[in-house]
Amino acid sequence: MEGPVPTPARTSLEAIVAAGRGIVDTEGLDGLTMARVAGAVGVRAPSLYKRVDGRPTLVRLVLEDVLRELTEALDSVAVTGDHRRDIVAVAHAFRDYARRRPHAYALIFAPLPEGARPDPDLLPRAAGPVLRAAAALAGPEHALEAARTVVAWAHGFLSMELGGGFQLGGDVDAAFSYGIERISLALGPAS
Amino acid sequence: MEGPVPTPARTSLEAIVAAGRGIVDTEGLDGLTMARVAGAVGVRAPSLYKRVDGRPTLVRLVLEDVLRELTEALDSVAVTGDHRRDIVAVAHAFRDYARRRPHAYALIFAPLPEGARPDPDLLPRAAGPVLRAAAALAGPEHALEAARTVVAWAHGFLSMELGGGFQLGGDVDAAFSYGIERISLALGPAS
DNA sequence: ACCTGAACACCGTTCAAGT
DNA sequence: ACCTGAACACCGTTCAAGT
Numbered sequence: 463m464e465g466p467v468p469t470p471a472r473t474s475l476e477a478i479v480a481a482g483r484g485i486v487d488t489e490g491l492d493g494l495t496m497a498r499v500a501g502a503v504g505v506r507a508p509s510l511y512k513r514v515d516g517r518p519t520l521v522r523l524v525l526e527d528v529l530r531e532l533t534e535a536l537d538s539v540a541v542t543g544d545h546r547r548d549i550v551a552v553a554h555a556f557r558d559y560a561r562r563r564p565h566a567y568a569l570i571f572a573p574l575p576e577g578a579r580p581d582p583d584l585l586p587r588a589a590g591p592v593l594r595a596a597a598a599l600a601g602p603e604h605a606l607e608a609a610r611t612v613v614a615w616a617h618g619f620l621s622m623e624l625g626g627g628f629q630l631g632g633d634v635d636a637a638f639s640y641g642i643e644r645i646s647l648a649l650g651p652a653s
Numbered sequence: 654m655e656g657p658v659p660t661p662a663r664t665s666l667e668a669i670v671a672a673g674r675g676i677v678d679t680e681g682l683d684g685l686t687m688a689r690v691a692g693a694v695g696v697r698a699p700s701l702y703k704r705v706d707g708r709p710t711l712v713r714l715v716l717e718d719v720l721r722e723l724t725e726a727l728d729s730v731a732v733t734g735d736h737r738r739d740i741v742a743v744a745h746a747f748r749d750y751a752r753r754r755p756h757a758y759a760l761i762f763a764p765l766p767e768g769a770r771p772d773p774d775l776l777p778r779a780a781g782p783v784l785r786a787a788a789a790l791a792g793p794e795h796a797l798e799a800a801r802t803v804v805a806w807a808h809g810f811l812s813m814e815l816g817g818g819f820q821l822g823g824d825v826d827a828a829f830s831y832g833i834e835r836i837s838l839a840l841g842p843a844s
Numbered sequence: 845a846c847c848t849g850a851a852c853a854c855c856g857t858t859c860a861a862g863t
Numbered sequence: 864a865c866c867t868g869a870a871c872a873c874c875g876t877t878c879a880a881g882t
Contacts, residue, residue, distance in 0.1 A: 468864040469863065490764075496856060508857080509866050517856065571812050573681075573759055579817075604831070606823050610810070611832040615802065618809025621762055622801070626770075632797050640795070641802040648839030659845040660882065687875060699876080700847050708875065 473503040475513045475523075482524045483566075490565040491572065494521065518577030521569075525580050528566040533588040535559045541595075546646045549595040553616050553642045556592075560620045568624065571617055589613060600649045608649045615645055664694040666704045666714075673715045674757075681756040682763065685712065709768030712760075716771050719757040724779040726750045732785075737837045740786040744807050744833045747783075751811045759815065762808055780804060791840045799840045806836055 481502035485493050496507040496517055514520045539555045541548055560567040570585075586593075592612055597605035619638060628634055672693035676684050687698040687708055705711045730746045732739055751758040761776075777784075783803055788796035810829060819825055 469866070471865070495854090497854090505865095506867060508859085508868085511857075512865065568764055571816060573816055607828045607831045610813070610819070610828050611806065611835060614809035614813055614832065615806040615836075616809065617812060618805035618807065619801070621808060621812065622805055625762060625764055628801070637798045637801055640798045641805065644802060644839040645806075645836065648835040660847070662846070686873090688873090696846095697848060699849085699878085702876075703846065 473505055473509070473513075477503045478510060478513055478520070479523045479527060482520050483527050486524055486528075486565050486569065487563060488565070491521070491569060494524070496520075516577070518575050521574065521578040522580055525569050525574075525578065526584060528563070528569055529580060529584040529588050531563075531566070532556075532559055532570070533584070533590075536588060536591045539591060541591075545595055545598040546650065549592070549599060549612060549646050549649075550642050552591050552595055553612065553638075556616050557620060557638060560624065564624050567620065571621070596649065599646065601651070604649075611649065612642075612645060615641060664696055664700070664704075668694045669701060669704055669711070670714045670718060673711050674718050677715055677719075677756050677760065678754055679756070682712070682760060685715070687711075707768070709766055712765065712769040713771055716760050716765075716769065717775060719754070719760055720771060720775040720779050722754075722757070723747075723750055723761070724775070724781075727779060727782045730782060732782075736786060736789040737841065740783070740790060740803060740837050740840075741833050743782050743786055744803065744829075747807050748811060748829060751815065755815050758811065762812070787840065790837065792842070795840075802840065803833075803836060806832060 478499060481499050482494055485498055485502065494517075496510055499520065500507040500510050510520075514523070535558070536552060536555055539548075539551050542551075589609060593605060593609045596609035596612060600608035619641060622628055623634055623638075628637075669690060672690050673685055676689055676693065685708075687701055690711065691698040691701050701711075705714070726749070727743060727746055730739075730742050733742075780800060784796060784800045787800035787803055791799035810832060813819055814825055814829075819828075
């Protein structure tokens with residue numbers, strides 16, 4: 463009278479994403495193969511397709527985990543009320559995250575295939591602290607443009623720093639401080 | 654008395670790089686497979702290894718062609734002597750190139766494997782016009798930091814624009830003009 | 845001297861077969 | 864219900880064999 467006994471699951475979506483995240487952190491996106499992830503959770507590659515559509519979806523889930531972590535890091539920056547100081551602090555927190563998790567950071571602005579694009583709400587959500595500080599500094603009507611200017615500069619800087627684009631030497635820490643100083647001045651009300 | 658007759662070459666390194674460049678321009682780096690390139694020059698994939706070490710080297714040669722083209726585009730920007738106008742003009746030429754050849758542009762700051770890194774002189778060479786305009790604007794002792802600030806911002810902006818990172822809407826052209834305006838002001842002598 | 849097919853070790857993905 | 868080996872269509876790369 464018993465139906466067929468369902469075999470118990472040997473892994474889970476959470477475990478798969480966590481394993482993928484670990485691989486990305488240590489080896490970067492290229493290391494994220496289905497066989498590698500499967501091995502890390504104790505199954506064979508075909509079994510992953512019971513929980514994930516395919517590799518693009520897995521990349522998206524890993525990226526969304528990265529964005530969650532970045533959001534947390536930026537949200538934890540204290541707001542002092544000195545708008546210029548605030549935006550400098552957020553920029554440094556952004557850089558700290560990128561340097562701590564360079565492979566994860568690279569994923570955020572990587573040119574990803576359609577199916578690997580994250581939930582479009584998550585990037586604006588992560589940028590919230592920047593947007594608020596920029597609005598306080600540049601005024602509400604220029605908030606979006608000002609925030610984009612800061613994020614674009616910071617990302618461009620980190621992209622070059624992490625990619626080894628700063629070959630002319632010089633003090634990279636000082637260059638970052640110089641840049642955010644100048645930009646925060648430029649976004650403020652004409653003085 | 655005749656030795657073995659050497660068979661004539663059916664292709665050349667130049668043709669291979671040109672074919673690779675064409676594929677990158679239309680389909681991006683992912684489309685650049687050895688079989689695709691071989692087909693475009695009329696041979697089979699293994700024959701490419703007579704002229705190129707392997708795919709990383711081919712990627713490097715294509716990228717160096719891109720840098721040569723970008724250098725040409727930036728060098729052709731007229732210098733007016735109004736330093737602020739000059740740096741704005743170079744920034745717009747930079748963006749124009751990136752929008753005209755988005756896949757080629759993406760290659761410049763892509764995280765490439767060791768063997769695909771371009772000659773380290775070429776990127777500073779391409780940045781020459783930016784460096785000169787930044788030096789004129791910010792003074793010689795801040796030239797490098799100022800140039801890096803401009804390039805970082807412009808690249809970050811384009812990386813977000815081309816990658817679809819501007820989901821909050823707004824006028825992207827206006828945002829670019831706003832950004833370079835503000836940054837060129839910020840780099841100038843304290844007024 | 846150059847080009848080729850066959851082969852190797854990998855990819856992502858599908859699917860029939862096992863439990 | 865889940866997992867697997869085998870298979871397929873691709874990769875990059877090597878190499879013996881053909882001309």
